[in-house]
Amino acid sequence: MSADAARGAKLAEPGRFRARLLTTILVAPAAIWYIVLLVLPLVIVVIFSFGTRAKNGGYAPAFVLDNYARALSKPDPFIDSLWMAAAGTIGCLLVGLPLAYFIATRATRRKGLLILLLVVPFWTSFLIRTYAWLLILGPGIGVGTLLGSLVGGGRVDLLGTPFAVLIGLVYGYLPLMVFPLYVTLERMDRTLIEASKDLGAGRWATFRQVTLPVALPGLVTGSILVFIPMMGEYVIPQLLGLGRTYLMGNALVTDFLDARNWPNGSARAVGLIVIMMVTISGYLWFVNRGRRTREVSIL
């Protein structure tokens, strides 16, 4: 960068102008898109969250806190989403950590293959992979029937339960947890484990005192990457929960489309954004603790 700056300084005035112009042209389309379709909509949502519902739906200008009061007085979808996202994150961790560790300790060729096999379903349609669980958990293939006969009763109907939603969440977001975990574990110095064992540490002590601290950054990154989208998940509770598991995503859609109460929905959306920002601030604090320089990178 400094070399570029030095070169830039040497350029004559028209040259510098042309360089500036080129930079602007390069960055402008993305910048315009971010401002018009990201910043502006979010600003509108914040403004609307203080308004009132117009007579035939939509938004009427006002400055009231009713929407927030209403959202806080009926916090169920919010709390359910928090629990569901927390459970989903823990589920992804329990499934993903051993998997990431296993992949990271394979030979290079095997590693590449296993990662590729993880990427492929991630590329294919999320919607299709989610609705497939309707078939698996439904009456046909009969995971429910199987479980039912195991516990001795009749059919256990999993569809429409929070458990079905949880399966969908873990299934859908698992790769996002495994990638960062894999990256940290893969870079880990394996001699550390040997050293720990040579020093007489047991398996559990080695895991707790060596592997886990090394994997921690990946673990936290992965958790953030799955927790936040899970908080706002809409398709999974709608399909696998049959709409009965009513999470934030569903509540937002009801507010905006069915009730056409934009201010109410906006207040809820702001709540979701606040949770997101709190989580990310915590994350940045964690990443930057004990460091002089600040990093904004998340991925």
Add this chain to the structure above:
Amino acid sequence: MSATAVPATLPRVARPSTRRRADPFGSLIEVWFRVHTGAVYVFLYLPILVVVLFAFNDTQGVAARFEGFSIRWFEIALDDPVVMKSLTNSFIVAIPNAILATAFGTMAALGLQRVGKRVRLGFDALTYMSVIVPEIVIALATLVLFATSFDAIETLTGIKLKFGYPTIIAAHVLFNTSLVLLLVRARLSGMDRTLAEASEDLFATPWRTFRQITFPLLLPAIVAGFLLSFTFSFDDYVITTFVSGPGSSTLPLFIFGQVRRGVTPETNAVAAMILGFTLAMLLIGQAVLTWQARRAGRRGDTGMAAVVAET
């Protein structure tokens, strides 16, 4: 003890801890790891296999059991005008989206190398925001923006704008630009800058340096970005459903609507074709990159999957 004796004893002390002893517990853990990993991959692929299998189900209507093999439902799906219209719409949206997002994202990644730290940090914040803010929030906020501004435009000018392809494309380009930007920038930061500098020292014009050095090195990320943008747009349900208008509904919207009334073999046939198409694109992209890397005489370039996994 003399100094020469020390090296002789060291290996003997170290040996017991490094040698594989009979460790039933350790091998048990290894077995458990293998079983767990195998189970996870079954878990990941089972739904895909089930959908494909049930697309070949020989039944009359909604069926819970597999009743025999037939390709009837593929024919029915391909004859269904609604399916074909949705498919056309999906392409009408996904292709311009991928072109725009790839251009914008790549341009921004290159441009951001040339700006000050403050601008870059601000831009980074927006990029990460567009990726991390839950999709449903962005979708509804975009809907509100479009609806409000369309109303305003109508009262001001009398022109009535409607939801349709442009609104879907505009909304999709936001997310996908960030995606391409992140992919290309990751590639840029890992790039050997001495090549570009050598090119400049050899009096190549900036454009020529870009065309002959930077662009070929960035190509895997650009191709991956293009294909990912296409796929995400092609598969997107949440944003599309809120910013589409009458007549512009895409395949995921068709599938979602069908599935809520019960999964039919026709839905599965459509889904199976989408899966096949997506996988084919992935393979073609990978093949192109492998070919390009080999032609350029580079080794160890594992291609698109690696680019995606590393970002």
